[in-house]
Each structure stands twice: as structure tokens, then as C-alpha cells.
Amino acid sequence: MRKFAAPAVVAMLCAFALVSPAAGLYSSPPAHQPSVGAASATGPRTVTLGPAGTADDGGAPGAGSGTGSPLAPAVEPEITPASPAGEPTTSGTVSPDSTQTPSGPGAATENSTPPEPASIPPLWAPDAELAQPSIPASGAAVPEALTAEAPTTERLATEALVPDSNTAAVLTVFNKINEYRASKGLAPVKYHATVAGLAQDWSNNIASREVIEHRANFWTDPRALSPTNGAGEVIAVRWDRDAAQLVEWWKTSPGHNAMLLDPRFNVMGAGITYTDGNWQTSPSRYTLWGVVNFFGYTTLPAGTVTSPGSGPTDGNVFPPAAPSVCDPAVKHMPPTQDLAGAAITSAADLVSINSSGQLLSRPATGDRGYGAAKVIGSGFGTAKEVFTPDWDRDGAYDLLTQWNDGRLTLHRGLVGGGFGSGVTLGASGWASMTLAVGGWCANNRLPQLVALEGSNIYLYPNVGLADMSSRTLMATAVSATRLAMVDYDADGFQDLLARRSDGTVVLYRGAGTPAPRAEARTTVATGWADVTGIRPLRDVTALNSTGVALRRANDAVQYWDLSGGTLASPSNITGSWAGQRLAQ
Secondary structure, three states: OEEOOOOOOOOEEEEEOOOOOOOEEEEEOOOOOOOOOOOEEEOOOOOEEOOOOOOOOOOOOOOOOOOOOEEEEEOOOEEEEEOOOOEOOOOOOOOOOOOEEEOOOOOOOOOOOOOOOOOHHHHHHHHOOOOOOOOOOOOOOOOOHHHOHHHHHOOOEEEEEEEEHHHHHHHHHHHHHHHHHOOOOOOOOOHHHHHHHHHHHHHHHOOOOOOHOOOOOOHHHHHHOOOOOOOOEEEEOOOOOOOOHHHHHHHHHHHHHHHHHHOOOOOEEEEEEOOOOOOOOOOOOOOOOOEEEOOOOOOOOOOOOOOOOOOOOOOOOOOOOOOOOOOOOOEEEEOOOOOOOOHHHHHHHHEEOOOOOOOOEEEEEEEEEEOOOOEEEEEEOOEEEEEEOOOOOOOOOOEEEEEEOOOOOEEEEOOOOOOOEEEEEOOOOOOOEEEEEEEEOOOOOOEEEEEEOOOOOEOOOOOOOOOOOOOOOEEEEOOEEEEEEEOOOOOOOOOOEEOOOOOOOEEEOOOOOOOOOOOOEEEOOOOOOOOEEEEEEEOOOOOOEEEEEEEEEOOOEEEOOOOOOOOOOOOOOOOOOOOOEEOO
């Protein structure tokens, strides 16, 4: 990762572009991907929750932010040949300075950089450490006194998006880019409100989640209007609101500069989002997030205008989206927890329930490998389903349990090991539903719950430890006996896999909003009639890889990789699975 410093204010940059096969591909991995960890949780007193049995470190991000003049790193794009179809290749990736880099989805680039000043604090400030209760030896019951929750008033730092108008900032970015292109003898790019909507959506998305990453396959989004001559995306963030400096920063980076000056691009859209960060008092929080999408069209799409505000419908650049159930009450900062002692150490771990009602955790060891199963809890024999999300986004993986008696409970995971006492999120009525849990809403860092009741799918917003009674209708006429939430098509949004009784699997693609995309439902798999569990997984084959584990009827568990946007050939996960069912 190459870091840049300036005498005044500094931005973080990230760039990704797809161009025609003859021109090649510019791409860059996500910058400052927050580590995913494990911390505290809750459930009924009849459940015995043991200590952690793994020792996998969740890691910690390591970028810098400054004092005096804020500092942040910039990610140079990699330059890669395009495949014949114009899609990114996944091997042989070489960065602009000829440093060999890892290949594949989410591959990271690390270039040599001078040491940062000692006064620069971490880019992502860790949450305040809280004393954790001592945990008894493995298999021992956890006394109630040891599972009492510690005060959480200082645990989570939260902030909200600032709803100030971005009209002037978007116009500034547009004008600065075209001034720069004119100085190099290039034709100006034009503006399109629909493309701007794509950029604004992603700017809000990454700002609300506090991550710097690209929207995968953004050029296939309908709002891209089917570009025929290349596409590109650049991202930068700042501690101040000087939008012009976003462009100045992109000009200093060879890869980003190439996108600003690509003669193929003739339409752009910019998204600017404000947050209430203050680098003087909290160096890890930014105030301005900027995303620009570039597209090349052989024929300009209808609605293209010469500049923001010059068309009949785009005077406000991009109107704010209507409020929805997806809107978070607050924005949770990325957790930075050390998970070495936690019961569930990563989003790649496999948790199962054996015939005695014990919870077993198998820690991921990399490249589809898993360590020995260890008991992390007991008393789950009457659970219909167990899910392992980070429900409160404190860094820890929790246990969300659907019981056969109709209850829905939460055990908060403890960073030091084990889980907290149970909290009831729903007292009755949950047993008959088919559930899936995950980040369905693009602008909400908290996971949400999707429930199939009859033939209707409902979205339940995450309300913390309160009763989950409010819901909104997502889709009707749905036929499924099992659901799973995963980014199937690798576009950055969660999708639903709906397995029917005949073993066919139908895809309901998400768009980050409450309702799935309005489109024909595609059958993406057959022969899954014997599947009794579908567990979405991340980071099993590589950083940011996605996939699903399937529990099959023949006491086998398979892993199906999804990083390429479709189900790859399965492989069996070794181990004894007799009498066990997967947590979802």
C-alpha cells in the first residue's frame, strides 16, 4: 500500500476500472478492510455456554491518520489484462510499479513505504476495552454472575450521515475533472443523473459502513446504462470538506490519474457524502466521502447533459433516497477486536449442533481447511436453527437462536471466550418461520433478519436487544423450505438463496434496499433436496472470498465457492459430521 502525504489535508484513494479488452483493466483491492471479530452475546438460562476453544487472531488494521496535517494512505490501482469478455482476470496481476501482487477477488497490494511518524494514531481507532469476566474451564457451566453483561455505554462509537446538500461539491468535482481533461487536450465528460445515483448510492454505503472498498461489478448495475467502451471508479475520503482536493489527490496517483484522463470515458457521475467526523478530536473519522463513476458509451444514453444541474430533472444532483426500514438509527464504527480467545473467531468458522445439543466450533485454518471441533456451549438440542452473526456490531460473533417452542433469543459473544446470558428478542411465534440473517440493507452496518412466513418474505430491522415485532413485506408468492443470505452474484449486495422442496434453488437478488430486484427468478442449482443446512461463509479460500457450506444427508459437509459470482464445483470439508447439523 503506497502512502501519500501533503502539507495541508490528505485523502485516502481507491480506484477500479474496467475498459475494453484492447485497453486492459485497472483495478485495486479494498483499502482498510476492517477486521471482523468476536465479542459478547445472550440466551435462556437452561443453555450452558462454555469458553472459547480457538486461537485465531482476528487481526487489526494498520493505516495511519495524522496530527497537525491529517494523513491517510492511498491505494494505487493494479494494471491487469482484461479477459476476452472484458471481465477482470484473476491471475498474473502486476501493480504499476511492477511489484507482483496476489490475484483473485479481494487480493491486497502492499508496496514498500517509508515508516510513518510515531505520532500518527491508527486509522481505525479501537473500541474502548472493557474488562471481561473470567471464564471457567472448557465444558464447565458458566455461573450467572460470570455472564452478566458489562456496561456498554463506551463500547460502541456511533455517528450518523450528515444530510447537508452536496450539490456544490459534486459540481466542483465535475468541473475540476473537466478542467484537467481540457488541459491535456481531451474532450470533457458529460453528466448523467442516473449514473450519479449509482455513485451516490455507493458513497453513502461506504460512509455508513466506514470502509473503503469498490462496488464489485458496478458496470453491470442497471444504473450504469450498459457502457460499451469501458468503465471506472475512483474513491477518496477527507477530513475536511474540500471537494476540489479529491481531484487533486487522484491526479497524484498514476492509476487514478489514468482514469481521469482516459479518452474512452465520456459520461461521469459523482457521489459526495458527509459524516460528522472531526480529525482534531477523533482522527479515525472522516467528514467527506467521494465516489466518481466513469463510463464510455458509443452512443450517449438519453438524459445525458453537459453538467450537473443543467438538465430538467437533475437540479438537485441526486435527490436523497426515501426513508425505509433499512435506514440505521446510528452508524456503527468498524470493530477492531482481538479474537484469539473468542468462541467463534471468524466469518469462516463452522459451528454445528450435535445430537446432545452441544455447540461445536471448527476454526478455519485457510484454503478450505478446519481445525478440530471444540465445545463452545450446550443446551441447544431443542433449537430449530442457530445463526452466528455479529448482531450488535461490537466485533464479536453472537448466537441468534430460533427455538422449537417459538422463541427467538440472542447470546452475545465475549471476546475473552464463551457467551453472555440470554436475551429474548421474540417470546413466541417464530417456530413456523424460515429465517436467514445477514447484511441485507446496504446502508446499515447491523445485520437484519429475513423471515419466510407462508408464501411471504418479511424484513425485520435490527433493533438491538429489544423485541423484534416490526417488519416490512419484501416479496410475495415465495416457495421455499430453506433460505440463505449471501452475495451470490458478487455485486456487493446480499442475495437470497431459496431452496424449494424439490431441491431447486431460486435466486432473489438484492439491491441493498428492502425489496429484492424486480426481475425473473433464476434457478441457480438443482439436486439440493437433501440439504439440511446452508451456512454462508467468508474468507474460506482467500481474503474477502464468499461461499456456502452445505450439510448433506450422507453425513457430508460441502463447500461451494461463490467468489466468481456463481456456484463453483463443491469440495468436501473433512471431519466427522454424523449426528450434527450446521449453524446457519
